[in-house]
Amino acid sequence: MKTKTVFSCSICGYQSPKWLGRCPDCNSWNSFTEEDYISDSAKIKERTALYKDGPVLLNDVEVAETSRVKTGISELDRVLGGGIVAGSVILIGGDPGIGKSTISLQISNQLAKQGKVVLYVSGEESVAQTKLRAKRLERASGEGLYIVNQTDMSLILEYINKIKPELVIIDSIQVMFDSAISSSAGSVSQVRECTGMLTQLAKTTQTPVFIIGHVTKEGSIAGPKVLEHIVDTVLYFEGDRFSMYRILRAVKNRFGSTNEIGVFEMGGSGLKEVANPSEIFLSERPKDVSGSAVVSVFEGTRPLLVEIQALVSKTSFGYAQRRAQGFDYNRLSLLVAVLERRIGLALEAQDIFVNAVGGINIEDPAADLGVALAIASSLGNQRIPAEMVALGEVGLAGEVRSISQAALRINEAEKLGFKYCLLPKNNFKNLNYNKNAIEAVAVSNLKEALDIALRR
Numbered sequence: 001m002k003t004k005t006v007f008s009c010s011i012c013g014y015q016s017p018k019w020l021g022r023c024p025d026c027n028s029w030n031s032f033t034e035e036d037y038i039s040d041s042a043k044i045k046e047r048t049a050l051y052k053d054g055p056v057l058l059n060d061v062e063v064a065e066t067s068r069v070k071t072g073i074s075e076l077d078r079v080l081g082g083g084i085v086a087g088s089v090i091l092i093g094g095d096p097g098i099g100k101s102t103i104s105l106q107i108s109n110q111l112a113k114q115g116k117v118v119l120y121v122s123g124e125e126s127v128a129q130t131k132l133r134a135k136r137l138e139r140a141s142g143e144g145l146y147i148v149n150q151t152d153m154s155l156i157l158e159y160i161n162k163i164k165p166e167l168v169i170i171d172s173i174q175v176m177f178d179s180a181i182s183s184s185a186g187s188v189s190q191v192r193e194c195t196g197m198l199t200q201l202a203k204t205t206q207t208p209v210f211i212i213g214h215v216t217k218e219g220s221i222a223g224p225k226v227l228e229h230i231v232d233t234v235l236y237f238e239g240d241r242f243s244m245y246r247i248l249r250a251v252k253n254r255f256g257s258t259n260e261i262g263v264f265e266m267g268g269s270g271l272k273e274v275a276n277p278s279e280i281f282l283s284e285r286p287k288d289v290s291g292s293a294v295v296s297v298f299e300g301t302r303p304l305l306v307e308i309q310a311l312v313s314k315t316s317f318g319y320a321q322r323r324a325q326g327f328d329y330n331r332l333s334l335l336v337a338v339l340e341r342r343i344g345l346a347l348e349a350q351d352i353f354v355n356a357v358g359g360i361n362i363e364d365p366a367a368d369l370g371v372a373l374a375i376a377s378s379l380g381n382q383r384i385p386a387e388m389v390a391l392g393e394v395g396l397a398g399e400v401r402s403i404s405q406a407a408l409r410i411n412e413a414e415k416l417g418f419k420y421c422l423l424p425k426n427n428f429k430n431l432n433y434n435k436n437a438i439e440a441v442a443v444s445n446l447k448e449a450l451d452i453a454l455r456r
Helices: 041-048 074-080 100-113 127-136 153-163 188-205 226-230 277-281 329-343 365-380 406-415 446-453
Strands: 002-009 032-039 089-094 118-122 145-148 167-171 209-214 233-238 245-253 261-267 270-273 292-299 302-314 322-325 350-356 388-390 420-424 439-443
Touching: 002 188, 032 188, 074 245, 074 261, 089 100, 089 188, 089 226, 100 118, 100 127, 100 145, 100 167, 100 209, 100 270, 118 127, 118 153, 127 145, 145 153, 153 188, 167 188, 188 209, 188 226, 261 277, 277 302, 292 365, 292 406, 302 365, 302 406, 322 329, 329 350, 329 365, 329 446, 350 365, 365 388, 365 446, 388 406, 388 446, 406 420, 420 446, 439 446
Parallel strands: 089 209, 089 233, 118 145, 118 167, 167 209, 292 388, 322 350, 388 420, 420 439
Antiparallel strands: 002 032, 233 245, 245 261, 261 270, 292 302, 302 350
């Protein structure tokens, strides 16, 4: 057994034989820590022996149609791509208190109710504390759900070999350790090694593994970034921990799309699915105020109606502020420049604040028109009709460009009672929608859209 000392970056996992003030990989300062890295050749041979199968032809591989396991939580299944794939390793990240352990316990209970054996490994709570939390969440039922308080990976692997569960949940990876490595739990070497052991277990036994990872104040998975490269799927909880709504987003998924989101409501009995997110996002929308517009954005295969709020006020300082919450700041600056140059609005001495209500982060360019309308509405203190939804991408020349899936967006607006829809002229051709329920108004540039929206 050989022992050597290395310095590892606690952010990205980069290793160096000597201490460095700045990481050459992620450019982080003072992130290197000294670790004793132990190379055990016998242990490596033992793990390599787990892979007994040789190469096979891709055409000879047979995949069963029922290879995905439904969790019983439809919003989670949507984000995962239809369910849990056998042998997959799924990482769940998010701010403290946002619901990572809660949804893990709910997954365990749902699968246990389906007759499956589940092992929930809690490294931060005792068995009694986990039981109390399960009772509070009304998730105490379900035969076949095993709970253990353990942080030693060698013992955890023994439990898994003995119980042979059909799902393993690790809460959390930052407190797990391998006794063969002398560094403390949560270090780069420990997190990488423990995650590697769990990944090998999942691939060789076809047992899916959920791993909970803490998030740093910068918003990244704590302990190294290499953790995200090892696993198959990375799920992030978004939203304010003090808000009752949570958005679950896949930022990496080897077995499905990364465009889908799941919307949950946090209550006293855990996370509840939100069947109609658009209705929730618009539930508290003020009707008779300026600076409020409704847009339709696509998240995966689902159109969502979101309220955009804008506040324009005269600046008290020499430099006007631009702030955006849930909307790209650079995109906001572009739209402000277009409104100034192409429309002639005097915004150079105005503070502009834009907010996407509900904690959602909008990346769809179809929201451009709604944001521009909200800013102009707030500046002139003119109200946009409450029954109107705006769709369209705004170009630098002030033109309104076509968007994708216009018919689905209009149909979603019609379901929620909207009467008017502003959309690009090119999308108006061959558009299939219920003309008796909602009126579609085609516009070719931003000036036309402002004239219609603020004078209707």
